Amino acid sequence: MANGKNALVTGSTSGIGLGIAKALAQAGYNVMFNGLVRNDEERNAAEKVAQDVAKEYGVKTLFNPANMMKGEEIRAMIAQAEQTWGSVDVLVNNAGIQFVSPIEDFPEDKWDAIIAINLTAAFHTSKAVWKGMKARGWGRIINITSAHALQASEFKSAYVASKHGVTGLTKTLALEGATCGITCNAICPGYVLTPLVEGQIPDQMKAHNMSREEVIQKVMLYKHAIKDFVTVEQIGALVVFLASDAAKLITGVSIPVDGGWSAQ
Template sequence: MKHKIALITGSTSGIGLGIAEAFAAKGYNIIFNGLEENGSEIARKVAGQHQVDFLFSGANMLQPEALREMVAQGTEKFGSIDVLINNAGIQHVAAIEDFPEEKWNAIIGINLTAAFHLTKAVWPNMKAQKFGRIINIASAHGLFASEFKSAYVAAKHGIVGFTKTAALEGAPYNITANAICPGYVKTPLVEKQIADQAKAHNLPENEVVKKVILAKQAVKDFVPVSTIAELALFLASENATTLTGAALPVDGGWSAQ
Protein backbone atom coordinates (compact mmCIF):
# COMPACT_ATOMS: atom_id res chain seq x y z
CA MET A 1 0.00 0.00 0.00
CA LYS A 2 1.36 3.37 -1.06
CA HIS A 3 2.50 5.66 1.71
CA LYS A 4 0.59 8.92 1.80
CA ILE A 5 2.59 12.13 1.87
CA ALA A 6 2.13 14.95 4.37
CA LEU A 7 3.76 18.36 4.11
CA ILE A 8 3.80 20.02 7.53
CA THR A 9 5.16 23.54 7.97
CA GLY A 10 6.93 24.44 11.16
CA SER A 11 7.37 20.74 11.85
CA THR A 12 10.74 20.71 13.61
CA SER A 13 9.41 22.07 16.91
CA GLY A 14 6.26 22.57 18.95
CA ILE A 15 2.86 21.54 17.60
CA GLY A 16 4.21 20.87 14.13
CA LEU A 17 6.79 18.38 15.39
CA GLY A 18 4.13 16.59 17.42
CA ILE A 19 1.93 16.32 14.34
CA ALA A 20 4.84 15.09 12.23
CA GLU A 21 5.66 12.39 14.79
CA ALA A 22 2.02 11.23 14.86
CA PHE A 23 1.75 11.10 11.06
CA ALA A 24 5.08 9.27 10.73
CA ALA A 25 3.87 6.75 13.30
CA LYS A 26 0.88 6.08 11.02
CA GLY A 27 3.16 5.44 8.04
CA TYR A 28 3.04 8.80 6.28
CA ASN A 29 6.14 9.97 4.48
CA ILE A 30 6.80 13.48 5.74
CA ILE A 31 7.97 16.71 4.15
CA PHE A 32 9.42 18.53 7.13
CA ASN A 33 9.91 22.27 7.27
CA GLY A 34 11.53 24.54 9.81
CA LEU A 35 14.19 27.17 10.37
CA GLU A 36 16.06 25.38 13.17
CA GLU A 37 19.74 24.83 12.39
CA ASN A 38 19.38 21.14 13.22
CA GLY A 39 16.06 20.79 11.38
CA SER A 40 17.32 18.14 8.99
CA GLU A 41 18.65 16.09 11.90
CA ILE A 42 15.29 16.32 13.69
CA ALA A 43 13.52 15.19 10.53
CA ARG A 44 15.94 12.31 9.99
CA LYS A 45 15.50 11.12 13.57
CA VAL A 46 11.69 11.11 13.42
CA ALA A 47 11.62 9.40 10.02
CA GLY A 48 14.15 6.82 11.11
CA GLN A 49 12.29 6.03 14.29
CA HIS A 50 9.13 5.25 12.32
CA GLN A 51 10.82 3.82 9.22
CA VAL A 52 9.29 6.27 6.77
CA ASP A 53 10.84 8.40 4.07
CA PHE A 54 11.25 12.14 4.43
CA LEU A 55 12.32 15.38 2.86
CA PHE A 56 13.48 18.42 4.80
CA SER A 57 13.10 21.98 3.59
CA GLY A 58 14.22 25.11 5.34
CA ALA A 59 11.87 27.23 3.23
CA ASN A 60 11.07 30.60 4.79
CA MET A 61 7.33 31.24 5.04
CA LEU A 62 7.89 34.84 3.92
CA GLN A 63 9.39 33.77 0.59
CA PRO A 64 6.70 32.54 -1.85
CA GLU A 65 9.22 31.21 -4.34
CA ALA A 66 10.85 29.08 -1.64
CA LEU A 67 7.43 27.69 -0.73
CA ARG A 68 6.68 26.78 -4.33
CA GLU A 69 10.10 25.15 -4.58
CA MET A 70 9.41 23.09 -1.45
CA VAL A 71 6.19 21.78 -3.00
CA ALA A 72 7.98 21.07 -6.30
CA GLN A 73 10.75 19.14 -4.53
CA GLY A 74 8.24 17.14 -2.51
CA THR A 75 6.18 16.30 -5.58
CA GLU A 76 9.28 15.31 -7.53
CA LYS A 77 10.49 13.02 -4.74
CA PHE A 78 7.20 11.42 -3.75
CA GLY A 79 4.96 11.88 -6.79
CA SER A 80 2.23 13.68 -4.89
CA ILE A 81 1.35 15.57 -1.73
CA ASP A 82 -1.80 14.21 -0.12
CA VAL A 83 -1.98 16.29 3.05
CA LEU A 84 -0.92 19.89 3.61
CA ILE A 85 -0.79 21.09 7.19
CA ASN A 86 -0.22 24.83 7.50
CA ASN A 87 1.15 25.07 11.01
CA ALA A 88 4.05 27.54 11.01
CA GLY A 89 3.35 30.67 12.98
CA ILE A 90 4.79 33.50 15.02
CA GLN A 91 3.37 35.83 17.65
CA HIS A 92 3.99 39.29 19.04
CA VAL A 93 2.19 40.91 21.96
CA ALA A 94 1.81 44.69 22.09
CA ALA A 95 -0.86 47.37 22.20
CA ILE A 96 -2.03 48.62 18.81
CA GLU A 97 -0.37 52.01 19.18
CA ASP A 98 2.94 50.31 19.99
CA PHE A 99 2.68 47.43 17.51
CA PRO A 100 5.69 47.45 15.14
CA GLU A 101 4.64 47.47 11.50
CA GLU A 102 7.33 44.96 10.58
CA LYS A 103 5.89 42.54 13.17
CA TRP A 104 2.40 43.00 11.73
CA ASN A 105 3.67 42.22 8.22
CA ALA A 106 5.62 39.17 9.39
CA ILE A 107 2.72 37.73 11.38
CA ILE A 108 0.25 38.17 8.52
CA GLY A 109 2.80 36.80 6.06
CA ILE A 110 3.77 33.70 8.03
CA ASN A 111 0.46 32.86 9.68
CA LEU A 112 -1.85 33.60 6.75
CA THR A 113 -0.30 34.44 3.39
CA ALA A 114 2.06 31.45 3.41
CA ALA A 115 -0.96 29.13 3.75
CA PHE A 116 -2.42 30.66 0.60
CA HIS A 117 0.79 30.19 -1.39
CA LEU A 118 1.18 26.57 -0.28
CA THR A 119 -2.47 25.69 -0.84
CA LYS A 120 -2.28 27.19 -4.32
CA ALA A 121 0.88 25.19 -5.04
CA VAL A 122 -0.53 21.78 -4.00
CA TRP A 123 -4.00 22.36 -5.42
CA PRO A 124 -3.51 21.24 -9.06
CA ASN A 125 -2.06 17.88 -8.03
CA MET A 126 -4.77 17.31 -5.43
CA LYS A 127 -7.45 18.07 -8.01
CA ALA A 128 -5.85 15.71 -10.52
CA GLN A 129 -5.66 12.81 -8.05
CA LYS A 130 -9.15 13.57 -6.67
CA PHE A 131 -7.89 13.57 -3.11
CA GLY A 132 -6.49 16.22 -0.83
CA ARG A 133 -6.55 17.27 2.79
CA ILE A 134 -5.79 20.86 3.81
CA ILE A 135 -5.48 21.26 7.58
CA ASN A 136 -4.81 24.73 8.91
CA ILE A 137 -3.65 25.14 12.49
CA ALA A 138 -5.54 28.26 13.45
CA SER A 139 -6.22 29.14 17.09
CA ALA A 140 -8.99 29.98 19.49
CA HIS A 141 -7.95 33.45 18.38
CA GLY A 142 -9.38 32.57 14.99
CA LEU A 143 -12.76 32.61 16.74
CA PHE A 144 -12.24 35.19 19.49
CA ALA A 145 -10.09 38.23 20.12
CA SER A 146 -7.78 39.16 22.93
CA GLU A 147 -6.16 42.49 23.63
CA PHE A 148 -2.55 43.13 22.59
CA LYS A 149 -2.69 40.53 19.77
CA SER A 150 -4.05 42.52 16.84
CA ALA A 151 -1.94 40.93 14.10
CA TYR A 152 -2.27 37.38 15.39
CA VAL A 153 -6.05 37.66 15.80
CA ALA A 154 -6.37 39.17 12.33
CA ALA A 155 -4.25 36.41 10.78
CA LYS A 156 -6.06 33.59 12.55
CA HIS A 157 -9.49 34.98 11.68
CA GLY A 158 -8.21 35.21 8.13
CA ILE A 159 -7.05 31.59 8.04
CA VAL A 160 -10.49 30.44 9.21
CA GLY A 161 -12.11 32.38 6.36
CA PHE A 162 -9.59 31.06 3.84
CA THR A 163 -10.26 27.52 5.07
CA LYS A 164 -13.98 27.90 4.33
CA THR A 165 -13.32 29.13 0.80
CA ALA A 166 -10.90 26.26 0.12
CA ALA A 167 -13.52 23.81 1.40
CA LEU A 168 -16.10 25.09 -1.05
CA GLU A 169 -13.73 25.08 -4.01
CA GLY A 170 -12.29 21.68 -3.10
CA ALA A 171 -15.56 19.83 -2.53
CA PRO A 172 -16.04 18.66 -6.15
CA TYR A 173 -12.56 17.12 -6.12
CA ASN A 174 -12.58 15.29 -2.76
CA ILE A 175 -10.36 17.99 -1.27
CA THR A 176 -11.36 18.92 2.25
CA ALA A 177 -10.15 21.94 4.20
CA ASN A 178 -10.52 22.37 7.94
CA ALA A 179 -9.04 24.55 10.65
CA ILE A 180 -8.06 23.32 14.09
CA CYS A 181 -8.45 26.06 16.70
CA PRO A 182 -6.43 25.16 19.79
CA GLY A 183 -6.50 26.96 23.07
CA TYR A 184 -3.14 27.37 24.76
CA VAL A 185 -0.58 24.65 24.05
CA LYS A 186 2.71 24.74 25.96
CA THR A 187 5.09 25.28 23.08
CA PRO A 188 8.13 27.57 22.72
CA LEU A 189 5.78 30.14 21.15
CA VAL A 190 3.54 30.18 24.24
CA GLU A 191 6.44 30.08 26.67
CA LYS A 192 7.71 33.27 25.07
CA GLN A 193 4.24 34.78 25.43
CA ILE A 194 4.36 34.29 29.20
CA ALA A 195 7.15 36.84 29.43
CA ASP A 196 5.51 39.16 26.88
CA GLN A 197 2.13 38.97 28.63
CA ALA A 198 3.73 39.63 31.99
CA LYS A 199 5.14 42.84 30.58
CA ALA A 200 1.90 43.85 28.82
CA HIS A 201 -0.27 43.20 31.88
CA ASN A 202 2.30 44.31 34.47
CA LEU A 203 2.12 40.99 36.29
CA PRO A 204 4.78 38.64 37.64
CA GLU A 205 5.41 35.74 35.26
CA ASN A 206 4.29 33.17 37.85
CA GLU A 207 0.81 34.73 37.86
CA VAL A 208 0.43 35.11 34.11
CA VAL A 209 -0.43 31.47 33.33
CA LYS A 210 -3.39 31.38 35.71
CA LYS A 211 -4.64 34.97 35.44
CA VAL A 212 -4.03 35.60 31.75
CA ILE A 213 -2.98 32.59 29.66
CA LEU A 214 -5.60 30.10 30.87
CA ALA A 215 -8.12 32.59 32.26
CA LYS A 216 -10.67 32.00 29.48
CA GLN A 217 -10.38 28.21 29.41
CA ALA A 218 -12.82 26.24 31.55
CA VAL A 219 -10.22 23.45 31.79
CA LYS A 220 -7.29 25.14 33.49
CA ASP A 221 -4.63 23.18 31.71
CA PHE A 222 -2.65 23.45 28.50
CA VAL A 223 -4.00 21.55 25.49
CA PRO A 224 -1.78 18.50 24.81
CA VAL A 225 -0.02 18.47 21.45
CA SER A 226 -1.14 14.85 21.09
CA THR A 227 -4.79 15.95 21.06
CA ILE A 228 -4.17 18.24 18.11
CA ALA A 229 -2.13 15.59 16.30
CA GLU A 230 -4.84 12.95 16.69
CA LEU A 231 -7.49 15.33 15.38
CA ALA A 232 -5.28 16.15 12.40
CA LEU A 233 -4.90 12.44 11.67
CA PHE A 234 -8.65 12.02 11.61
CA LEU A 235 -9.14 15.04 9.34
CA ALA A 236 -6.55 13.57 6.96
CA SER A 237 -8.30 10.21 6.80
CA GLU A 238 -10.80 8.77 4.32
CA ASN A 239 -13.37 8.84 7.13
CA ALA A 240 -13.39 12.64 7.13
CA THR A 241 -14.63 13.06 3.54
CA THR A 242 -17.74 15.02 4.53
CA LEU A 243 -16.11 17.02 7.31
CA THR A 244 -14.95 20.19 5.58
CA GLY A 245 -15.05 23.94 6.08
CA ALA A 246 -15.04 23.56 9.86
CA ALA A 247 -13.20 25.56 12.48
CA LEU A 248 -12.82 22.99 15.24
CA PRO A 249 -12.11 24.34 18.73
CA VAL A 250 -9.78 22.33 20.97
CA ASP A 251 -9.72 24.99 23.62
CA GLY A 252 -10.51 23.61 27.04
CA GLY A 253 -14.03 25.01 26.91
CA TRP A 254 -13.04 28.56 25.95
CA SER A 255 -15.62 28.62 23.14
CA ALA A 256 -18.38 27.27 25.41
CA GLN A 257 -18.54 30.54 27.34
Protein backbone atom coordinates in the same frame (compact mmCIF):
# COMPACT_ATOMS: atom_id res chain seq x y z
CA MET B 1 4.16 1.19 8.55
CA ALA B 2 4.10 3.40 5.42
CA ASN B 3 0.57 4.05 4.05
CA GLY B 4 1.64 5.35 0.62
CA LYS B 5 0.58 8.95 1.27
CA ASN B 6 2.78 12.01 1.66
CA ALA B 7 2.33 14.94 4.03
CA LEU B 8 3.91 18.36 4.33
CA VAL B 9 3.81 20.14 7.68
CA THR B 10 5.03 23.73 7.72
CA GLY B 11 6.83 24.88 10.85
CA SER B 12 7.46 21.31 12.00
CA THR B 13 10.87 21.68 13.62
CA SER B 14 9.27 22.72 16.91
CA GLY B 15 6.15 22.69 19.05
CA ILE B 16 2.77 21.79 17.56
CA GLY B 17 4.14 21.20 14.04
CA LEU B 18 6.66 18.67 15.33
CA GLY B 19 3.89 16.91 17.28
CA ILE B 20 1.74 16.77 14.12
CA ALA B 21 4.63 15.51 11.98
CA LYS B 22 5.30 12.71 14.48
CA ALA B 23 1.61 11.74 14.64
CA LEU B 24 1.41 11.58 10.82
CA ALA B 25 4.64 9.54 10.63
CA GLN B 26 3.26 7.15 13.24
CA ALA B 27 0.13 6.78 11.07
CA GLY B 28 2.34 5.84 8.10
CA TYR B 29 2.67 9.10 6.14
CA ASN B 30 5.97 10.16 4.62
CA VAL B 31 6.54 13.65 5.99
CA MET B 32 8.29 16.71 4.63
CA PHE B 33 9.48 18.82 7.55
CA ASN B 34 9.88 22.58 7.31
CA GLY B 35 11.08 25.32 9.62
CA LEU B 36 13.13 28.47 9.75
CA VAL B 37 16.87 27.92 10.19
CA ARG B 38 19.35 30.74 10.71
CA ASN B 39 22.66 28.86 10.34
CA ASP B 40 24.24 25.47 9.58
CA GLU B 41 23.93 24.35 13.18
CA GLU B 42 20.15 24.91 13.18
CA ARG B 43 19.88 23.28 9.75
CA ASN B 44 21.75 20.18 10.96
CA ALA B 45 19.51 20.01 14.04
CA ALA B 46 16.38 20.23 11.86
CA GLU B 47 17.69 17.56 9.46
CA LYS B 48 18.36 15.32 12.46
CA VAL B 49 14.81 15.79 13.79
CA ALA B 50 13.46 14.60 10.41
CA GLN B 51 15.90 11.66 10.25
CA ASP B 52 15.06 10.54 13.79
CA VAL B 53 11.34 10.50 12.98
CA ALA B 54 12.01 8.45 9.81
CA LYS B 55 13.98 5.91 11.83
CA GLU B 56 11.44 5.72 14.64
CA TYR B 57 8.36 5.20 12.46
CA GLY B 58 9.75 3.50 9.32
CA VAL B 59 8.61 6.22 6.88
CA LYS B 60 10.49 8.61 4.59
CA THR B 61 11.15 12.18 5.66
CA LEU B 62 12.69 15.27 4.09
CA PHE B 63 13.54 18.66 5.53
CA ASN B 64 13.14 21.88 3.53
CA PRO B 65 13.96 25.26 5.13
CA ALA B 66 11.60 27.36 2.96
CA ASN B 67 10.91 30.72 4.55
CA MET B 68 7.13 31.14 4.83
CA MET B 69 7.55 34.84 4.03
CA LYS B 70 8.74 33.94 0.51
CA GLY B 71 6.33 32.54 -2.08
CA GLU B 72 9.17 31.37 -4.36
CA GLU B 73 10.73 29.26 -1.60
CA ILE B 74 7.33 27.78 -0.70
CA ARG B 75 6.69 26.75 -4.32
CA ALA B 76 10.17 25.22 -4.59
CA MET B 77 9.57 23.21 -1.39
CA ILE B 78 6.31 21.76 -2.71
CA ALA B 79 7.95 21.00 -6.07
CA GLN B 80 10.70 19.11 -4.21
CA ALA B 81 8.14 16.97 -2.33
CA GLU B 82 6.16 16.25 -5.52
CA GLN B 83 9.27 15.43 -7.55
CA THR B 84 10.70 13.16 -4.83
CA TRP B 85 7.55 11.36 -3.74
CA GLY B 86 5.06 12.02 -6.57
CA SER B 87 2.49 13.91 -4.49
CA VAL B 88 1.59 16.01 -1.50
CA ASP B 89 -1.64 14.41 -0.24
CA VAL B 90 -1.90 16.13 3.13
CA LEU B 91 -0.90 19.74 3.67
CA VAL B 92 -0.77 21.09 7.21
CA ASN B 93 -0.37 24.86 7.41
CA ASN B 94 1.08 25.24 10.86
CA ALA B 95 3.99 27.72 10.80
CA GLY B 96 3.07 30.80 12.75
CA ILE B 97 4.46 33.64 14.81
CA GLN B 98 3.05 35.97 17.42
CA PHE B 99 3.72 39.47 18.72
CA VAL B 100 2.00 41.06 21.71
CA SER B 101 1.62 44.85 21.89
CA PRO B 102 -1.07 47.51 22.24
CA ILE B 103 -2.11 48.80 18.79
CA GLU B 104 -0.60 52.26 19.35
CA ASP B 105 2.90 50.74 19.70
CA PHE B 106 2.47 47.79 17.32
CA PRO B 107 5.51 47.74 14.97
CA GLU B 108 4.57 47.84 11.26
CA ASP B 109 7.20 45.22 10.36
CA LYS B 110 5.74 42.78 12.92
CA TRP B 111 2.27 43.26 11.42
CA ASP B 112 3.63 42.52 7.92
CA ALA B 113 5.56 39.43 9.07
CA ILE B 114 2.59 37.98 10.99
CA ILE B 115 0.21 38.43 8.05
CA ALA B 116 2.81 36.94 5.67
CA ILE B 117 3.67 33.85 7.75
CA ASN B 118 0.31 33.12 9.42
CA LEU B 119 -2.02 33.96 6.50
CA THR B 120 -0.39 34.56 3.10
CA ALA B 121 1.85 31.47 3.35
CA ALA B 122 -1.28 29.29 3.60
CA PHE B 123 -2.49 30.80 0.31
CA HIS B 124 0.86 30.05 -1.39
CA THR B 125 1.06 26.45 -0.09
CA SER B 126 -2.59 25.65 -0.85
CA LYS B 127 -2.33 27.08 -4.35
CA ALA B 128 0.85 25.10 -5.02
CA VAL B 129 -0.57 21.71 -3.92
CA TRP B 130 -4.02 22.27 -5.43
CA LYS B 131 -3.32 21.16 -9.01
CA GLY B 132 -1.89 17.79 -7.92
CA MET B 133 -4.63 17.12 -5.34
CA LYS B 134 -7.31 17.98 -7.90
CA ALA B 135 -5.76 15.73 -10.57
CA ARG B 136 -5.64 12.80 -8.11
CA GLY B 137 -9.16 13.55 -6.77
CA TRP B 138 -7.95 13.43 -3.16
CA GLY B 139 -6.43 15.95 -0.79
CA ARG B 140 -6.51 17.19 2.76
CA ILE B 141 -5.62 20.75 3.78
CA ILE B 142 -5.53 21.30 7.53
CA ASN B 143 -4.87 24.76 8.91
CA ILE B 144 -3.65 25.21 12.46
CA THR B 145 -5.31 28.45 13.40
CA SER B 146 -6.12 29.24 17.05
CA ALA B 147 -8.87 30.03 19.52
CA HIS B 148 -7.93 33.50 18.26
CA ALA B 149 -9.36 32.54 14.85
CA LEU B 150 -12.80 32.74 16.52
CA GLN B 151 -12.32 35.15 19.42
CA ALA B 152 -10.14 38.18 20.11
CA SER B 153 -7.83 39.17 22.96
CA GLU B 154 -6.34 42.60 23.52
CA PHE B 155 -2.76 43.34 22.37
CA LYS B 156 -2.81 40.69 19.60
CA SER B 157 -4.21 42.68 16.66
CA ALA B 158 -2.06 41.16 13.90
CA TYR B 159 -2.31 37.58 15.21
CA VAL B 160 -6.10 37.70 15.65
CA ALA B 161 -6.54 39.31 12.22
CA SER B 162 -4.28 36.73 10.53
CA LYS B 163 -6.01 33.77 12.17
CA HIS B 164 -9.50 35.08 11.37
CA GLY B 165 -8.21 35.43 7.78
CA VAL B 166 -7.27 31.75 7.68
CA THR B 167 -10.80 30.86 8.90
CA GLY B 168 -12.11 32.58 5.76
CA LEU B 169 -9.57 30.85 3.54
CA THR B 170 -10.53 27.49 5.07
CA LYS B 171 -14.21 27.95 4.22
CA THR B 172 -13.45 29.14 0.69
CA LEU B 173 -11.11 26.23 -0.13
CA ALA B 174 -13.67 23.79 1.30
CA LEU B 175 -16.20 25.04 -1.25
CA GLU B 176 -13.71 25.01 -4.13
CA GLY B 177 -12.47 21.51 -3.20
CA ALA B 178 -15.92 19.99 -2.72
CA THR B 179 -16.19 18.62 -6.24
CA CYS B 180 -12.64 17.28 -6.47
CA GLY B 181 -12.07 15.27 -3.28
CA ILE B 182 -10.23 18.00 -1.40
CA THR B 183 -11.30 18.90 2.12
CA CYS B 184 -10.06 21.92 4.04
CA ASN B 185 -10.50 22.37 7.78
CA ALA B 186 -8.96 24.29 10.64
CA ILE B 187 -7.98 23.26 14.15
CA CYS B 188 -8.20 26.03 16.74
CA PRO B 189 -6.02 25.24 19.76
CA GLY B 190 -6.27 27.04 23.05
CA TYR B 191 -2.96 27.39 24.89
CA VAL B 192 -0.30 24.77 24.16
CA LEU B 193 2.95 25.12 26.10
CA THR B 194 5.37 25.39 23.14
CA PRO B 195 8.35 27.71 22.52
CA LEU B 196 5.90 30.23 20.95
CA VAL B 197 3.90 30.44 24.18
CA GLU B 198 7.02 30.39 26.38
CA GLY B 199 8.14 33.44 24.39
CA GLN B 200 4.92 35.31 25.21
CA ILE B 201 5.19 34.85 28.97
CA PRO B 202 7.80 37.60 29.63
CA ASP B 203 5.80 40.11 27.50
CA GLN B 204 2.58 39.20 29.30
CA MET B 205 4.35 39.49 32.69
CA LYS B 206 5.38 43.02 31.67
CA ALA B 207 2.00 43.99 30.16
CA HIS B 208 0.01 42.74 33.19
CA ASN B 209 2.67 43.29 35.89
CA MET B 210 2.35 39.66 37.03
CA SER B 211 4.57 36.70 37.95
CA ARG B 212 5.03 33.78 35.53
CA GLU B 213 2.59 31.54 37.44
CA GLU B 214 -0.01 34.35 37.60
CA VAL B 215 0.27 34.88 33.82
CA ILE B 216 -0.23 31.14 33.19
CA GLN B 217 -3.25 30.78 35.50
CA LYS B 218 -4.87 34.25 35.32
CA VAL B 219 -4.14 35.30 31.71
CA MET B 220 -3.51 32.20 29.60
CA LEU B 221 -5.57 29.43 31.19
CA TYR B 222 -8.09 31.98 32.49
CA LYS B 223 -10.12 31.47 29.33
CA HIS B 224 -9.92 27.66 29.40
CA ALA B 225 -12.87 26.18 31.33
CA ILE B 226 -10.57 23.12 31.74
CA LYS B 227 -7.45 24.57 33.39
CA ASP B 228 -4.85 22.54 31.47
CA PHE B 229 -2.59 23.34 28.54
CA VAL B 230 -3.55 21.49 25.32
CA THR B 231 -0.84 18.97 24.28
CA VAL B 232 0.80 18.59 20.88
CA GLU B 233 -0.24 14.91 20.90
CA GLN B 234 -3.92 15.93 21.14
CA ILE B 235 -3.54 18.21 18.10
CA GLY B 236 -1.60 15.52 16.20
CA ALA B 237 -4.35 12.94 16.80
CA LEU B 238 -6.99 15.30 15.40
CA VAL B 239 -4.89 15.99 12.28
CA VAL B 240 -4.58 12.24 11.66
CA PHE B 241 -8.36 11.90 11.99
CA LEU B 242 -9.07 14.82 9.62
CA ALA B 243 -6.66 13.27 7.09
CA SER B 244 -8.47 9.91 7.24
CA ASP B 245 -11.29 8.69 5.00
CA ALA B 246 -13.59 8.78 8.04
CA ALA B 247 -13.41 12.59 7.83
CA LYS B 248 -14.33 12.72 4.12
CA LEU B 249 -17.52 14.72 4.77
CA ILE B 250 -15.98 17.12 7.28
CA THR B 251 -14.98 20.26 5.43
CA GLY B 252 -14.94 24.02 5.93
CA VAL B 253 -15.07 23.82 9.71
CA SER B 254 -12.94 25.24 12.49
CA ILE B 255 -12.63 22.77 15.35
CA PRO B 256 -11.73 24.25 18.74
CA VAL B 257 -9.41 22.22 21.01
CA ASP B 258 -9.44 24.83 23.72
CA GLY B 259 -10.70 23.39 27.01
CA GLY B 260 -14.07 25.11 26.54
CA TRP B 261 -12.74 28.63 25.88
CA SER B 262 -14.97 29.17 22.83
CA ALA B 263 -18.03 27.77 24.63
CA GLN B 264 -18.19 30.93 26.77
